[in-house]
Amino acid sequence: MADLKGNLRKALDNSDLSLYYQPQVNLQQDTLSGCEALVRWNHAQLGWIRPDVFIPVAEQSDLIDNLTYWSINVALREWLQFCGKAPPKAIAINLSAKLLQSPEVVDLVTRAMNIWGADPGTLVLEVTESAMMSDPQVALHTLFALHEMGITLSIDDFGTGYSSLAYLKKLPVDELKIDKSFVHQMAENKQDRKIVQTIIDLAHNLDMSVVAEGIENRQILDMLVGMGCDYGQGFYIGRPMAMADLPAWEKKSSWKNPEVIPA
Ligand code: G
Ligand code: G
Ligand code: MN
Numbered sequence: 001m002a003d004l005k006g007n008l009r010k011a012l013d014n015s016d017l018s019l020y021y022q023p024q025v026n027l028q029q030d031t032l033s034g035c036e037a038l039v040r041w042n043h044a045q046l047g048w049i050r051p052d053v054f055i056p057v058a059e060q061s062d063l064i065d066n067l068t069y070w071s072i073n074v075a076l077r078e079w080l081q082f083c084g085k086a087p088p089k090a091i092a093i094n095l096s097a098k099l100l101q102s103p104e105v106v107d108l109v110t111r112a113m114n115i116w117g118a119d120p121g122t123l124v125l126e127v128t129e130s131a132m133m134s135d136p137q138v139a140l141h142t143l144f145a146l147h148e149m150g151i152t153l154s155i156d157d158f159g160t161g162y163s164s165l166a167y168l169k170k171l172p173v174d175e176l177k178i179d180k181s182f183v184h185q186m187a188e189n190k191q192d193r194k195i196v197q198t199i200i201d202l203a204h205n206l207d208m209s210v211v212a213e214g215i216e217n218r219q220i221l222d223m224l225v226g227m228g229c230d231y232g233q234g235f236y237i238g239r240p241m242a243m244a245d246l247p248a249w250e251k252k253s254s255w256k257n258p259e260v261i262p263a
Contacts, residue, residue: 027221100139103141140171177210177211186223
């Protein structure tokens with residue numbers, strides 16, 4: 001663990017980390033709505049190290065601040081470059097649970113947005129359900145500040161944590177992201193299908209949008225369209241990929257029409 005921490009510190013200094021981008025589509029309009037940025041670490045000796053392994057290591061030290069600042073900066077720079085002169089689509093970035101407990105994160109996000117001249121309306125911050133619920137008072141303060149800046153807040157892995165509906169009602173959240181464990185077998189599993197429909201309805205009743213992750217085939221995608229789900233993400237649509245591969249994906253995909261984000 002200590003070793004991984006040292007290595008991660010070096011990786012951050014040497015830019016051995018990179019971001020992959022996974023497309024998100026508007027299921028009702030068949031358009032690319034944006035991408036989720038996912039950090040990747042290719043270690044010279046150890047090979048690919050999964051974020052599930054090194055994010056917790058970063059969270060146990062001060063490295064998570066650097067890593068988050070790094071990922072927001074790289075994501076905004078690469079994404080705005082990809083969007084070019086077209087109206088920028090949404091870029092979603094995962095925000096660590098730990099950072100939600102520190103008010104400095106608002107500063108950190110503001111600085112990165114100023115550097116790249118990013119419109120806050122294009123930035124989506126994904127926060128896991130458990131992170132929001134672990135110390136809701138502190139988290140609430142940070143979330144309100146981010147939301148006031150015009151940033152979209154999304155609850156990641158929704159359905160797997162211990163959401164209290166009382167808090168959900170109070171949180172300045174714009175979007176629910178249905179966890180892939182409910183989505184990837186929903187074609188065969190009626191219970192999963194009912195849970196997915198319930199989350200879609202819950203989101204809409206609370207004036208939130210809803211994203212399904214883990215879409216692995218056409219059948220599931222079609223079901224979600226019929227169920228009124230707004231956005232989708234998954235291997236069937238596109239795997240997380242390097243920025244360099246995104247234009248080719250966009251060219252051959254059927255989701256190439258740009259979606260203009262309402263002001
Ligand atoms: O593809 P995937 O293995 O990237 O992602 C695994 C987990 O790592 C996901 O739960 C995702 O939320 C998390 N993750 C990926 N990139 C980042 C990041 O830049 N910051 C944080 N905090 N978590 C990330
Ligand atoms: O937890 P979070 O939603 O931030 O992380 C997204 C994770 O889900 C990443 O590890 C990403 O690679 C993975 N993922 C994205 N689409 C699919 C999919 O269709 N199937 C599966 N099994 N995993 C997916
Ligand atoms: Mn996520």
